[in-house]
Amino acid sequence: MNGYGPVIPATGGGVFSVALVWGIYSHTWVLVFFSVIALAIMIYSFARLLKGEKKLSIK
Amino acid sequence: MKSPQLLAIVPAHNEQKIIANTIVDLLNQSLGISILIVADNCSDDTVSIVKEFERQYPNVKLMETVDNNKKKAGAVNQAITTIGNYPLDAILLMDADTRIDVYAVERAWNTLSSDRTLAAVCSKAGVLPYEGKNLFEWFLYYLQRLEYSLFDSQRVETLGCIKVVHGMAALHRWSSILEVGGFDDDNLVEDYDLTIRYKEAGYNVTIELEMKAWTEVPVKLRDWWKQRLRWNRGGVDTLKKHGWNVVTKNHIIQHYVMNIITIFQWVFLIMFVALLFRGGLLMHGLVLIITLLSMSSSIYRLKYLEERNVLDYVFRLLLIPELLYGILQTSNQYHAYYNFLTNKKQSW
Numbered sequence: 001m002n003g004y005g006p007v008i009p010a011t012g013g014g015v016f017s018v019a020l021v022w023g024i025y026s027h028t029w030v031l032v033f034f035s036v037i038a039l040a041i042m043i044y045s046f047a048r049l050l051k052g053e054k055k056l057s058i059k
Numbered sequence: 060m061k062s063p064q065l066l067a068i069v070p071a072h073n074e075q076k077i078i079a080n081t082i083v084d085l086l087n088q089s090l091g092i093s094i095l096i097v098a099d100n101c102s103d104d105t106v107s108i109v110k111e112f113e114r115q116y117p118n119v120k121l122m123e124t125v126d127n128n129k130k131k132a133g134a135v136n137q138a139i140t141t142i143g144n145y146p147l148d149a150i151l152l153m154d155a156d157t158r159i160d161v162y163a164v165e166r167a168w169n170t171l172s173s174d175r176t177l178a179a180v181c182s183k184a185g186v187l188p189y190e191g192k193n194l195f196e197w198f199l200y201y202l203q204r205l206e207y208s209l210f211d212s213q214r215v216e217t218l219g220c221i222k223v224v225h226g227m228a229a230l231h232r233w234s235s236i237l238e239v240g241g242f243d244d245d246n247l248v249e250d251y252d253l254t255i256r257y258k259e260a261g262y263n264v265t266i267e268l269e270m271k272a273w274t275e276v277p278v279k280l281r282d283w284w285k286q287r288l289r290w291n292r293g294g295v296d297t298l299k300k301h302g303w304n305v306v307t308k309n310h311i312i313q314h315y316v317m318n319i320i321t322i323f324q325w326v327f328l329i330m331f332v333a334l335l336f337r338g339g340l341l342m343h344g345l346v347l348i349i350t351l352l353s354m355s356s357s358i359y360r361l362k363y364l365e366e367r368n369v370l371d372y373v374f375r376l377l378l379i380p381e382l383l384y385g386i387l388q389t390s391n392q393y394h395a396y397y398n399f400l401t402n403k404k405q406s407w
Contacts, residue, residue: 004291005298005313006321007213008213008320009321009324009385010206010209010357011354011375012353012355012356012357012358014350014353014378015324015328016324016353017349019327020349034323037320041316042353045213048216049212049356049360052216052218053215055219056215056268
């Protein structure tokens with residue numbers, strides 16, 4: 001299974017977006033830093049999924 | 060066009076309750092396939108059930124393992140050795156507790172035969188329905204149902220070089236599996252190890268979404284924990300075995316990155332809950348909207364669920380069930396790391 005190691009959270013960017021908004025609101029830049037990285041990974045992962053789906057539809 | 064020579068190898072250890080269904084699924088395939096059931100240290104009626112099929116159907120054969128103490132991988136390796144140089148095109152490796160769709164083999168063969176660089180094609184991974192009445196068991200079942208669809212979506216992300224050709228149902232090119240020497244029967248996650256060896260040998264591996272298969276999942280917490288500990292420990296053991304190379308480097312990096320993200324998520328959630336209780340944080344409507352928007356990708360991934368329903372969306376939107384499940388997954392992962400670092404022996 002793909003579960004032979006850590007996987008991306010099933011909740012997607014849900015938690016990280018709250019962290020980002022809160023970080024900006026409270027000027028907690030460490031929170032902003034980590035949530036931006038986490039959200040970037042989530043977006044990258046989603047973009048790869050769409051790319052994979054596109055390849056499948058062409059096949 | 061000449062029909063391909065295909066063989067299904069199904070290792071079975073005390074599978075009297077389900078082996079008949081598995082054989083029937085294989086007999087009903089739209090593309091003909093021979094069937095070899097490998098009875099491994101069975102003490103129930105598995106052997107007699109298979110013998111009955113053997114009498115009725117010429118393409119069903121039974122083989123019993125000899126002195127095998129290497130579980131599934133050892134059973135499959137004994138079968139591969141027995142088959143020897145028989146001119147096959149591909150073998151379907153399938154768990155005895157897996158059900159497959161009537162077109163599964165045909166779809167997988169179409170994909171495998173269309174690309175010479177492919178060593179194996181694995182199925183979509185579904186979960187068989189839970190038939191009990193225990194609420195906690197149902198809850199654990201449901202979370203795994205969602206989790207397995209997430210696994211499928213991650214395979215599509217990495218199409219052509221998926222992380223694992225899983226063991227529940229996958230079609231392997233016969234020449235490729237012979238070239239890499241079959242399973243490593245000392246490995247806790249032999250399918251992961253085999254996938255890495257395929258890639259190290261220069262092959263690609265992929266998923267065929269029209270090859271549909273469903274498996275049973277553990278619904279008791281103790282069984283789930285044991286299974287996942289084997290998966291997680293096997294994962295790090297396999298990476299240690301292969302070391303840092305062009306195939307494994309992304310998997311190793313993934314361990315570090317995902318752990319940083321996970322730790323960050325938990326630290327943030329603890330802070331968030333603490334502030335909520337102290338009344339220091341107002342749940343602004345905007346925060347809620349942004350949260351829902353950023354969850355759109357995880358909601359989108361639900362399309363990989365077969366026969367999805369409203370409850371699937373409710374589960375995901377509620378966030379809490381899957382966050383709780385995430386705590387379980389992370390705890391298990393760290394337990395596996397601890398066992399790995401302390402060199403503790405991990406059983407099946």
